[in-house]
Amino acid sequence: MFEDLIRALENLDGRQVSVSIPADADGYLDRACPSEVCLFEFKIHEDDWRDKVRDEEVFCPFCRHSAPSDQWWTEVQIEHAQQAAFGEVTGEINEAMKRDADHWNRRQPRNSFLRITMSVDHKPRHIALPPSAAEPMELKITCPECGCLYDVIGAAYFCPACGHNSVDRDFARSMESLLASLDAIAHVRRAIEDRDVAENTIRAIIESCLVNAVMAFQRYVEALYLRKPGAAVPRRNVFQNLNNGSDLWRQACGHDFEHYLGAGKLADLTRYFQQRHLLAHKDGLVDADYIQRSGDSSYMEGQRIVVKEEGVRQCLALVEELARGLEADAPDGDARDE
Ligand SMILES: [Zn+2]
Numbered sequence: 406m407f408e409d410l411i412r413a414l415e416n417l418d419g420r421q422v423s424v425s426i427p428a429d430a431d432g433y434l435d436r437a438c439p440s441e442v443c444l445f446e447f448k449i450h451e452d453d454w455r456d457k458v459r460d461e462e463v464f465c466p467f468c469r470h471s472a473p474s475d476q477w478w479t480e481v482q483i484e485h486a487q488q489a490a491f492g493e494v495t496g497e498i499n500e501a502m503k504r505d506a507d508h509w510n511r512r513q514p515r516n517s518f519l520r521i522t523m524s525v526d527h528k529p530r531h532i533a534l535p536p537s538a539a540e541p542m543e544l545k546i547t548c549p550e551c552g553c554l555y556d557v558i559g560a561a562y563f564c565p566a567c568g569h570n571s572v573d574r575d576f577a578r579s580m581e582s583l584l585a586s587l588d589a590i591a592h593v594r595r596a597i598e599d600r601d602v603a604e605n606t607i608r609a610i611i612e613s614c615l616v617n618a619v620m621a622f623q624r625y626v627e628a629l630y631l632r633k634p635g636a637a638v639p640r641r642n643v644f645q646n647l648n649n650g651s652d653l654w655r656q657a658c659g660h661d662f663e664h665y666l667g668a669g670k671l672a673d674l675t676r677y678f679q680q681r682h683l684l685a686h687k688d689g690l691v692d693a694d695y696i697q698r699s700g701d702s703s704y705m706e707g708q709r710i711v712v713k714e715e716g717v718r719q720c721l722a723l724v725e726e727l728a729r730g731l732e733a734d735a736p737d738g739d740a741r742d743e
């Protein structure tokens with residue numbers, strides 16, 4: 406009596422249900438990095454997804470994980486596809502059961518003492534609506550290499566179509582956001598009533614700005630350096646140390662860092678870089694290496710360094726000045742973004 410149902414179930418084997426995923430108001434598709442440790446969500450223009458992205462390889466803008474183009478579904482899209490497939494399948498099964506039941510009922514003799522009828526709760530098919538694409542994001546990016554249009558929230562470093570590293574733009578944005586954090590200190594002081602909490606928070610902001618300024622510089626200069634055709638891959642973190650970084654740069658581009666900054670400013674910047682090292686690795690406690698490498702004789706071993714807002718502002722200005730000088734001398738400088 407369940408012939409139709411059995412047939413319907415047999416039909417489901419290997420069935421494909423196609424689901425369409427719409428773009429947002431600006432024509433961008435939602436995508437997500439398939440790497441389980443990342444899952445970064447971004448948007449890419451639908452034309453570029455079709456024309457610029459290669460089937461075999463798409464790059465995550467955040468972590469540069471690469472995977473074939475059929476693996477970049479967002480969680481919302483996967484849920485939607487499952488619902489749509491489920492809706493279609495349950496619809497078919499319901500209809501088959503209804504037909505079986507009707508058939509059974511028709512075969513029941515009308516005049517018998519006992520009459521059994523079957524009924525199937527025949528709900529209308531569940532039709533899933535396409536997920537409305539997430540709201541357009543704030544930062545629209547055009548890859549300077551391949552022209553691909555994509556869109557992210559927060560930081561992104563790589564073009565999804567060609568994997569190009571967008572460090573130039575990222576460096577400028579890092580500098581802006583560090584200055585904005587310093588500018589917010591006055592608000593923090595007003596907003597937090599408890600003076601201990603306020604001062605601790607402010608100190609954390611100031612020190613993290615110093616650490617992040619050095620990281621932004623390191624990352625940017627490493628990328629500038631790697632533009633040199635045939636440049637050897639630099640030792641890890643070499644540009645965290647101004648002496649070593651300067652030597653490497655001179656070998657590649659002809660000038661050392663002093664050429665761009667002058668001896669006095671370079672000495673100031675060296676001190677800030679060494680302070681970052683203490684903050685990152687020694688809980689801010691001064692050791693003999695710090696005194697020797699920074700030339701800073703205002704501390705004794707075992708003291709904690711004091712980092713002030715004015716100092717970090719000066720450090721940011723020096724980082725910016727040095728980076729601009731290096732940028733102008735970097736190979737292929739005119740291929741830069743913006
Ligand atoms: Zn990723």
Ligand SMILES: [Zn+2]
Pocket residue numbers: 548549550551552553564565566567568569
């Ligand atoms: Zn690109």
